[in-house]
Every structure is written in C-alpha cells, then in structure tokens.
Amino acid sequence: MKTNIQEIKDLSIGFKSQKGKQISILRNITTNIRKGETVGIVGESGSGKSTLALAMMGYIKHGLFTTRGECLFKSQNLLSLNNKELEEIRGRKIAMIPQNAGQALTPNLKIGYQIEEALRLHTDYSKTEREKKISELLNQVRLPSPKIMALRYPHELSGGQQQRVAVAMALAGNPELLLLDEPTTGLDVTTQAHVLELLKDIAKDTGTSMVYVSHDLGAIAQVCDRVIVMYAGEIVLEGPVRKILKEPIHPYTYGLLKSIPKLSLAGLPDSMPGSQPQPGNIGSGCSFYDRCNFSNDKCKVNVPKLEYISEMDTSVRCFNHSELISITSEQKSKNHLQKEITIDEILDLKDVSISYAKQGIIDQFLNKVTDTNPTVKDINININKGETIALVGESGSGKSTILKSIAGLLKTKDGYIKFDKEKLLSGDLKKRNSEDLRSIQLIFQNPDESLNPNHTVEQILSQPLKLYFGLTGSKLKSSIAELLEKVRLGAFYMSRYPRQLSGGEKQRIAVARAFAARPDIILCDEVTSALDVSVQAAVLDLLQKLKEELGTTYVFVSHDLAVVKAISDRVAVLYQGRLCEIGPSKNVYQFPSHPYTEVLIGAVLEPDPDIKPKLVAEDIVEEKPPEIGCSFQGRCPRIIGDKCRNETPPWQIGDNGNAIRCHIGIEELKIQQSQC
Amino acid sequence: MFFLIFKRFVLGLITLFIVSLITFIGVEILPGDACTSYLEREAFGEALAACIKRLGLDVPAHERYLSWAFNVIQGDFGYSLSGQMQINEVLGPRVKNSLVLASAAIIIGIPLALILGIITALWRDKMPDIIISTVAIFSMTIPEFISATLLILIVAIWLEWLPGIVIVPTDVTFFELLPNIILPVIAIAMIMTAHMARMVRSSVIQVMASDYIQMAILKGVPYWKMVFKHVLPNALLPAINVVALTIAWLLGGVVVTEVVFNYPGLGRLVIESISNRDLPVVQALGIILASIYVSINFIADLLTLMLNPRLKTLQTRK
Ligand SMILES: Nc1ncnc2c1ncn2[C@@H]1O[C@H](COP(=O)(O)OP(=O)(O)OP(=O)(O)O)[C@@H](O)[C@H]1O
Ligand code: SF4
Ligand code: SF4
Ligand SMILES: [Mg+2]
Numbered sequence: 001m002k003t004n005i006q007e008i009k010d011l012s013i014g015f016k017s018q019k020g021k022q023i024s025i026l027r028n029i030t031t032n033i034r035k036g037e038t039v040g041i042v043g044e045s046g047s048g049k050s051t052l053a054l055a056m057m058g059y060i061k062h063g064l065f066t067t068r069g070e071c072l073f074k075s076q077n078l079l080s081l082n083n084k085e086l087e088e089i090r091g092r093k094i095a096m097i098p099q100n101a102g103q104a105l106t107p108n109l110k111i112g113y114q115i116e117e118a119l120r121l122h123t124d125y126s127k128t129e130r131e132k133k134i135s136e137l138l139n140q141v142r143l144p145s146p147k148i149m150a151l152r153y154p155h156e157l158s159g160g161q162q163q164r165v166a167v168a169m170a171l172a173g174n175p176e177l178l179l180l181d182e183p184t185t186g187l188d189v190t191t192q193a194h195v196l197e198l199l200k201d202i203a204k205d206t207g208t209s210m211v212y213v214s215h216d217l218g219a220i221a222q223v224c225d226r227v228i229v230m231y232a233g234e235i236v237l238e239g240p241v242r243k244i245l246k247e248p249i250h251p252y253t254y255g256l257l258k259s260i261p262k263l264s265l266a267g268l269p270d271s272m273p274g275s276q277p278q279p280g281n282i283g284s285g286c287s288f289y290d291r292c293n294f295s296n297d298k299c300k301v302n303v304p305k306l307e308y309i310s311e312m313d314t315s316v317r318c319f320n321h322s323e324l325i326s327i328t329s330e331q332k333s334k335n336h337l338q339k340e341i342t343i344d345e346i347l348d349l350k351d352v353s354i355s356y357a358k359q360g361i362i363d364q365f366l367n368k369v370t371d372t373n374p375t376v377k378d379i380n381i382n383i384n385k386g387e388t389i390a391l392v393g394e395s396g397s398g399k400s401t402i403l404k405s406i407a408g409l410l411k412t413k414d415g416y417i418k419f420d421k422e423k424l425l426s427g428d429l430k431k432r433n434s435e436d437l438r439s440i441q442l443i444f445q446n447p448d449e450s451l452n453p454n455h456t457v458e459q460i461l462s463q464p465l466k467l468y469f470g471l472t473g474s475k476l477k478s479s480i481a482e483l484l485e486k487v488r489l490g491a492f493y494m495s496r497y498p499r500q501l502s503g504g505e506k507q508r509i510a511v512a513r514a515f516a517a518r519p520d521i522i523l524c525d526e527v528t529s530a531l532d533v534s535v536q537a538a539v540l541d542l543l544q545k546l547k548e549e550l551g552t553t554y555v556f557v558s559h560d561l562a563v564v565k566a567i568s569d570r571v572a573v574l575y576q577g578r579l580c581e582i583g584p585s586k587n588v589y590q591f592p593s594h595p596y597t598e599v600l601i602g603a604v605l606e607p608d609p610d611i612k613p614k615l616v617a618e619d620i621v622e623e624k625p626p627e628i629g630c631s632f633q634g635r636c637p638r639i640i641g642d643k644c645r646n647e648t649p650p651w652q653i654g655d656n657g658n659a660i661r662c663h664i665g666i667e668e669l670k671i672q673q674s675q676c
Numbered sequence: 677m678f679f680l681i682f683k684r685f686v687l688g689l690i691t692l693f694i695v696s697l698i699t700f701i702g703v704e705i706l707p708g709d710a711c712t713s714y715l716e717r718e719a720f721g722e723a724l725a726a727c728i729k730r731l732g733l734d735v736p737a738h739e740r741y742l743s744w745a746f747n748v749i750q751g752d753f754g755y756s757l758s759g760q761m762q763i764n765e766v767l768g769p770r771v772k773n774s775l776v777l778a779s780a781a782i783i784i785g786i787p788l789a790l791i792l793g794i795i796t797a798l799w800r801d802k803m804p805d806i807i808i809s810t811v812a813i814f815s816m817t818i819p820e821f822i823s824a825t826l827l828i829l830i831v832a833i834w835l836e837w838l839p840g841i842v843i844v845p846t847d848v849t850f851f852e853l854l855p856n857i858i859l860p861v862i863a864i865a866m867i868m869t870a871h872m873a874r875m876v877r878s879s880v881i882q883v884m885a886s887d888y889i890q891m892a893i894l895k896g897v898p899y900w901k902m903v904f905k906h907v908l909p910n911a912l913l914p915a916i917n918v919v920a921l922t923i924a925w926l927l928g929g930v931v932v933t934e935v936v937f938n939y940p941g942l943g944r945l946v947i948e949s950i951s952n953r954d955l956p957v958v959q960a961l962g963i964i965l966a967s968i969y970v971s972i973n974f975i976a977d978l979l980t981l982m983l984n985p986r987l988k989t990l991q992t993r994k
Binding site for chain 1: 685824885886887889890891892893894896897898899905906909910913
C-alpha cells in the first residue's frame with residue numbers, strides 16, 4: 001500500500017447564518033490522498049467540492065470557518081498553520097490549478113512574470129536559470145513560441161492557452177500534490193481533451209499526486225484512479241474509478257450516470273427528480289432521501305454511515321446499496337422516437353452572411369463594402385415545422401451569431417431569412433411587427449442574466465402575456481398558473497424571486513417565458529450548459545415534452561455533441577461560420593462524416609475509463625476564417641493539399657442523406673474513416 | 677489607443693461647446709438683458725443705449741455668440757458689468773486662490789484616501805476598518821456648510837487657533853493666504869477623503885475576492901508582495917475615474933465652503949456675480965468650471981488608458 005500524502009480527518013466547515021445559527025457546508029469528511037495517485041471529486045454544484053479542495057491547501061474562504069477536524073499534509077495540520085508557514089507549503093509542496101484560468105491570472109502582470117514569481121518563491125534558481133526554466137515549462141505544457149508567450153498579458157491568450165499557463169505556473173514549484181478545480185470546464189471539447197491528455201502525461205512523468213475536482217464524469221473517467229462522490233457536503237461514495245462509473249452502488253451516483261446523454265445511445269437520458277438540499281436545510285435522515293428511488297422508511301429518520309465494502313474497495317453511504325449491486329448499470333433509454341418530419345418549411349435561411357466588422361466612417365461615406373471575409377458566410381438551412389435542428393461547433397463557430405440574426409438582433413450582410421414560406425424577416429428588430437416577434441422566441445444560456453432579479457416569477461411571466469395577448473386580471477393569473485404547470489412547477493412559485501430558485505428552476509422559468517408567447521419557433525442558446533447533468537436531463541426532457549405537446553420548432557445551439565444527439569432531429573455542423581455538414585442527427589454521428597465532425601466526435605469524453613478520446617487535430621485557435629478554400633484547412637487532419645487551400649469544397653450528399661462539404665469524395669472518406 | 681484618446685478629446689470639446697451654448701442661451705432667454713439687469717432702474721434713455729452699444733447688444737444673437745465664442749477661444753471673456761473691468765482681471769486672482777484651495781485639498785485628500793481605503797479593505801470588519809469607516813460615513817453625511825461652520829465654531833471661536841473668516845484682499849500673495857486656508861481645506865478634504873476612501877475600499881475588497889488573488893495566495897506569494905503587485909494595480913485602476921468624478925464634484929463643495937469662510941475664490945465669485953446679475957461673468961464662470969470638469973475627466977481617461985494593459989495591443993507595446 002502506498003503512503004498517504006494527505007489525510008483528511010472528520011473535517012467539517014461551515015458559516016454563521018444571519019440568525020447566528022451555525023450551518024455546515026462540509027460534514028465529517030474523512031479521506032486520504034495517496035502518493036502518485038489522481039483522485040477525482042465529483043458532485044453537483046454546491047456540494048462542497050471546491051471548499052474541500054481549498055481546505056486541502058489550508059485555505060478557507062472569507063466568511064467560512066472550520067468547525068472540527070483536520071487536514072494533514074504529511075502529518076502537519078494545514079488548518080492550524082499561520083500564514084507564514086502556509087506560504088512555505090503553497091506553491092512549493094501543494095499547488096493549485098484554478099477553474100477559470102482567465103480569471104485566475106492577474107490581469108496587469110505578464111505571464112512570464114507570473115511564472116517567474118512562482119519560480120523565485122519556490123526555487124533558488126538564478127535569474128538566467130529562471131528564464132530558461134520559464135521556456136522549459138511553457139514548452140512542457142505545449143505552448144508555441146515560449147519566448148513570445150512570456151511577454152504577453154493574460155488577456156492576449158485564448159482560453160486553452162491560459163489554462164496551460166496556469167498548469168505551467170503550478171508546475172514551477174515542483175509540487176508533490178496538485179489540486180485542480182474544474183480545470184477544463186468552459187473550454188471547447190477539443191481543447192478540453194488536449195488539456196486532459198497533458199495532465200495525464202504530467203502525472204505519469206512527474207509522479208505528482210493530483211486531486212481533480214469536476215462535475216463532469218467524462219473528464220473524471222479519463223484522468224482519475226479513484227473517485228470521491230459528494231452530495232450536500234458529504235462523501236456518499238468513494239472507490240476506484242472503474243467501480244464507481246461501471247457499478248455505482250449509491251443511488252445518487254447511479255442516477256447521475258443515467259442522466260448523462262451518450263453518443264452511443266439514442267434518445268433522451270433519464271432525469272433525476274428534485275434538487276440538492278441547501279446547506280442548513282438538510283433533513284434528519286439521509287440527505288438524498290427526497291430524490292431517491294430506493295429509499296424506505298429507515299432512510300427518512302436515520303443517517304447512513306460511510307461503510308467500507310472490502311470486496312469492491314469502495315466506501316458507500318447508503319442503507320440499501322446491496323439492492324444496487326444487482327442492477328446492471330446498462331442504460332435503458334427512453335428512446336423518444338424521432339418521428340418523420342414532414343416537409344413543411346417554417347424558416348428558410350438563404351445565402352446568409354453576417355459581419356461584425358464595423359465599417360469605418362469614411363468607407364461608409366463612400367459606400368464601400370470592406371468585409372470580404374465575414375464572420376458567418378453562405379449559410380443555407382431550411383427548417384421544417386415541428387423539427388429540432390441543432391447547430392454545433394466550437395466557440396467562435398458562429399452558432400450564436402446565426403441565432404441572433406434569426407431573432408433580429410443582428411443584421412444580415414447578404415442573403416435573407418424567410419419565415420413561414422413567404423414572410424421576409426427584417427434584419428432590424430424595430431421593423432418587425434408584433435406578430436413576427438411573438439412567433440420567434442429566445443432562451444438564453446444563463447438564466448441568471450436573462451431573468452430580471454427584481455421581478456417575481458409572476459411579473460416575469462406576465463410580461464409576454466400582456467404584451468402579445470393583452471391579458472389582465474384573473475385571466476392573466478390563470479394563464480401564468482397554466483404555464484407554470486407546463487414547466488412542472490407549482491403555482492406557489494409565482495411570488496418567488498429568481499434568487500429564490502435553483503439553477504434548474506430558473507431555466508424552467510425562462511422556458512415558460514418563451515412559451516408564454518405561444519411561439520412557432522424557439523431559439524435555444526446553450527440552454528443547458530450552465531446546468532448540472534441531472535438538471536440538464538430534466539430540462540431536456542421538459543423541452544421534448546413541450547414540443548410533442550405543442551408542435552414547436554426548436555433551433556438548438558450547443559457545443560455538447562451528446563446533448564445535441566439526444567434532443568435534435570437534424571444537426572448542422574459549423575466551423576468558423578461556415579457550414580461543414582448537415583443531416584439527420586443519427587447519421588451525422590456515423591461515418592462518413594466531414595473531417596471536422598470527425599474531430600469533434602473524437603474529442604467527446606464518455607463517462608467510461610475504457611473509452612479514450614481520439615485526438616486527431618491540434619487545438620489551435622484560429623483568429624478568422626481563411627479567405628479562400630475550405631474553412632477547415634488550418635486544422636484538417638485529412639487535408640489534400642492546394643485544392644483545399646484554393647477552392648471552396650463542393651457539397652456532396654451521402655447515401656444516408658447527409659450533406660458534407662469536402663473535396664474528398666464520400667466513398668473515399670468512408671474508407672479512410674473506417675480504418676481508424 | 678491613439679484613436680481612443682482622440683475620440684475622448686473631441687467628445688470633451690463637444691461637451692464644452694454645448695455648455696457654452698446653454699449658458700449663452702440661458703442668459704439670452706432670461707427677461708431683459710445684461711444692460712437692463714445691470715442698470716436696473718436707470719435702464720432707459722441714453723444710459724441704456726450707451727450700454728447696449730458698448731456691449732454690442734444691438735447685433736443679432738447668433739453673431740454675438742460667434743464673436744463671444746471666438747474671443748473666449750483666445751482667452752478673452754470681455755468686460756464685467758459691475759467692476760467695469762476686464763473679466764480676465766477679475767478672474768485671474770480668483771482662479772489662483774481657488775486653485776490653491778482645491779490643490780491643497782487634493783494633495784492632502786488623495787493620498788490620505790488611498791491609505792485609509794487600503795487599510796480599511798485589508799483589515800475588513802476588524803477594528804481599524806470599523807473605526808475609520810464609521811468616521812468616514814459620519815463626515816460624508818454632514819453637509820459642508822455645517823462642518824465648515826462647526827470648524828469655525830470650535831477651532832476659531834472656542835480655541836482661537838486660526839482665523840475663522842478669511843478677510844484678505846482678493847489679490848493676496850500665496851504666503852499671506854496660507855494660514856487662512858487651513859480650515860477651508862480641512863472642510864473640503866474631510867468630505868472628499870471620506871468619499872474616495874470608501875470607493876478605494878470597495879474596489880480593493882472586490883479585487884481581494886477575485887479568483888486571481890485567491891490564486892496568488894495559493895501560489896504562496898507573501899502577503900505584502902501580493903498586496904502591492906497583484907491587488908493594488910488592479911484595484912486602483914478603476915478607482916481613477918471615481919476619484920476624478922469626486923474631484924469634479926468637489927467643485928460644488930468649494931462654492932459652499934468659500935462662501936462660509938468668505939474666501940476670495942471662484943466659488944464666492946459665482947455667488948457674487950449671480951446676485952449682482954453680472955451676466956458676462958456668470959457666462960465666463962460657466963465655461964471655466966465646465967472646462968475644469970472636462971479636463972479632469974480627460975486626464976483620468978488618459979491615465980486609465982495608459983495603465984490598463986488590456987487596452988494596449990501587442991503592436992503598440994513593441
Ligand atoms: N463564503 C461562503 N459563505 C456561505 N456559504 C458559502 C460560502 N462559500 C460557499 N458557500 C456554500 O457552500 C456550499 C459549497 O460550495 P462549493 O463552492 O464548495 O461548491 P462546489 O461543489 O465547488 O460547487 P460548483 O460546482 O458550483 O463549483 C454551497 O452551498 C455554497 O453556497
Ligand atoms: S440511504 Fe436510503 S435514501 Fe439514502 S441513498 Fe440510500 S436508499 Fe436512498
Ligand atoms: S476540403 Fe480539404 S481541408 Fe476541407 S475538410 Fe475536406 S479535406 Fe479537409
Ligand atoms: Mg467549485
């Protein structure tokens with residue numbers, strides 16, 4: 001057995017509520033991190049993952065305090081050290097890689113300085129040695145031209161590059177333990193897969209122990225040896241990664257795994273009802289009782305203890321875990337049948353180009369068109385009534401831009417958007433009539449930003465009802481209750497403010513607001529990306545049910561291919577504002593597909609340690625699309641030379657009905673792709 | 677970046693132009709004109725005609741505006757009515773006196789506000805913060821005319837340490853002025869420092885709560901090094917504009933304080949010329965105060981632009 005590098009003993013952390021009550025957010029955590037091991041901590045937002053990870057560095061956020069227990073790093077209790085002693089350990093023995101490197105790098109300091117600072121603090125290299133070491137570190141995290149990189153400010157790097165700098169900084173002190181708090185959340189799929197690769201290599205080469213905090217079981221599956229599952233501030237399950245992900249014996253983990261959409265399965269994932277209790281609101285029995293499908297009366301009043309099951313090397317906090325052992329974790333999907341869509345066009349995008357470039361005053365005056373290379377170009381998509389069409393692509397691929405122009409928030413530069421076969425939609429919101437505005441509604445990524453915090457749910461929902469249907473008085477009230485019913489919320493939510501709702505509930509209100517206008521088309525912009533997987537499954541389920549009931553058409557933008565596959569009938573893949581591939585979603589995920597789609601599919605992380613992502617292309621960030629030739633030429637692993645660079649590739653229709661825009665013939669692609 | 681600065685500059689000029697128009701039109705649409713209001717009951721017959729002729733009030737309004745504006749650009753504000761002297765001569769010493777007062781307040785106020793703001797933020801919710809913040813809120817909520825009067829009462833009348841009312845000719849020398857400005861400076865600096873310190877405090881606290889400071893702590897950067905390298909540059913940058921606004925807003929406080937202390941500065945001149953109906957002087961003061969306001973904000977913008985690495989591109993740095 002390997003030695004422990006960190007031992008956490010009966011740790012509880014809490015805060016004092018305004019009424020002076022002591023409320024715990026971490027409860028009786030006991031666990032060990034062994035030398036050379038990578039441990040994953042998973043759980044829903046608010047389960048206390050970050051708080052635990054920070055405690056492992058002896059850092060307690062302002063307003064929180066330790067109520068009991070200790071955090072031993074090499075038998076030294078970090079929580080009782082003073083600042084001076086902690087400075088000795090932090091960065092040198094234990095280093096942290098933060099969630100959002102963009103915000104975790106000091107904006108006024110060059111990245112070279114920030115790495116050098118870490119070196120100066122934790123090593124005794126001379127100045128020239130340090131400079132050499134900076135280049136080495138930047139090389140190690142595979143950043144191009146380290147010399148130039150070092151002179152840049154954080155805002156001059158892309159998200160993936162910032163994350164790499166954070167890794168380099170953490171490695172500077174040669175730490176024995178690396179803590180990573182959601183290091184890849186917010187990165188594109190391809191970038192995420194590459195950063196995880198890098199971390200795995202580093203763990204292997206340096207033998208550093210790692211603690212990997214994430215809500216993404218896919219990422220955990222790739223890098224971790226052992227997993228700790230947290231729920232409402234407690235450890236509910238702990239064991240080797242394969243056991244946890246393949247034979248989850250805790251109902252929460254079981255439900256969590258089932259709520260993840262997978263590329264290999266058709267249809268929507270199962271959703272878990274309810275939400276995690278807030279700190280201070282945890283009942284007397286098992287904290288998962290309200291949401292558990294396996295519960296009995298015993299669970300309601302008794303708190304289960306963490307129990308070690310030696311044959312599985314797993315600890316579990318559940319009275320009925322033996323029931324779960326017998327269930328195969330095979331996911332039975334609900335299989336929403338993708339019904340045949342009748343060709344009945346509702347929205348037609350024809351040759352649409354959109355440009356963000358502002359024309360200079362003089363050019364405007366001379367009426368000169370300067371932008372020959374617009375952000376979005378040549379988009380031809382027609383959408384049928386009752387269909388869900390998804391737009392996928394990495395950040396910067398122009399997904400949201402297209403949505404915005406359908407919604408009338410952005411003018412198109414060329415081409416037109418036609419609604420209901422004959423109505424030409426004006427690119428100017430002010431020129432659209434109220435009927436057009438009503439028929440197209442938007443739901444945004446972040447409900448925190450799209451719901452007015454000073455309005456009650458009733459006020460939020462009454463706005464569209466008043467505006468489009470002139471409802472007042474009791475009619476208005478009953479319509480609101482009906483809408484809430486539709487999104488599976490009770491009428492008592494009416495008097496609540498957004499801050500009194502959970503993330504999933506907020507997004508439901510946003511959905512209800514969009515449906516209040518009885519629209520024909522709803523534009524969904526990354527509506528589930530800010531949500532936890534269990535909540536995401538519930539929102540997807542809701543959207544699907546509403547659509548079946550009301551025949552609404554969705555245009556669904558997402559970077560998550562598995563989500564897209566679960567919800568959509570057709571998929572359009574975009575790269576740098578140009579269409580690459582479009583077709584029925586079940587076919588897009590089968591070969592032959594466009595080389596870019598292939599790259600995207602390869603980078604998807606399945607919550608299974610035995611399925612490895614295929615990294616076929618570099619995760620370079622391109623500043624703007626190439627002027628001529630194929631839009632994907634800069635990163636294409638199958639590029640066939642000058643033809644790709646100079647000629648716009650043609651559309652080809654495969655036998656399965658999906659259209660691919662590439663110079664390589666369909667048959668040839670099929671052969672090449674089936675080989676790997 | 678150059679373009680940004682240029683844009684700000686042009687915007688400033690446009691603001692000034694609009695202010696000049698408004699003051700001019702305001703004066704124009706008041707009943708009567710400079711002559712009738714100045715001559716009052718003698719505003720008839722020959723005296724009125726002579727006055728009108730002398731001030732050129734017989735030409736149409738827009739021409740008068742143009743020639744006035746043209747002169748102003750060259751630094752000539754024309755004649756005051758009451759003193760019958762050049763407005764520049766009236767203004768000169770007043771500007772100087774007010775400048776002495778304001779700069780003294782600023783020179784004391786800004787560093788003090790920075791120090792207090794940083795102390796309160798770093799010792800947040802501890803004793804130093806509680807004491808300083810309470811005092812700051814107290815001095816912020818008392819209007820200048822009360823604090824000024826209290827100062828006179830305590831320091832000048834009870835303790836008799838310093839003169840309470842400034843009784844000096846307008847064109848005193850700097851050293852004669854010095855003992856007289858202590859109380860007015862305290863009155864102005866008190867309220868200004870309190871405001872700025874609160875801004876600095878909240879700015880520092882905001883930065884302290886940011887991810888990158890948490891990161892710096894976790895990296896093991898020693899506390900004071902972190903404060904000076906990672907916290908302050910980022911906290912003080914947004915504070916620059918706030919400080920500029922506070923200073924600009926202080927102009928209002930200067931008027932009140934000058935009147936209470938009978939101080940021969942611009943502020944008192946504003947009140948005097950309004951009660952004397954000396955419209956050309958009022959116009960000139962409007963322009964001058966507006967220019968001060970605009971240039972303070974312009975300087976703040978410049979500073980922010982120069983210090984913010986986000987606004988420097990790779991090209992301009994090399
Ligand atoms: N300073 C604080 N005062 C009071 N409560 C806090 C404080 N910081 C965090 N909490 C609460 O502690 C709980 C755990 O927070 P923590 O940040 O550890 O969650 P997490 O699992 O990392 O979530 P996420 O996935 O969103 O990062 C949450 O309910 C949060 O609201
Ligand atoms: S103890 Fe009971 S309620 Fe808790 S997870 Fe197990 S079965 Fe569910
Ligand atoms: S056209 Fe060429 S560069 Fe573009 S996807 Fe096909 S092979 Fe790759
Ligand atoms: Mg967290």
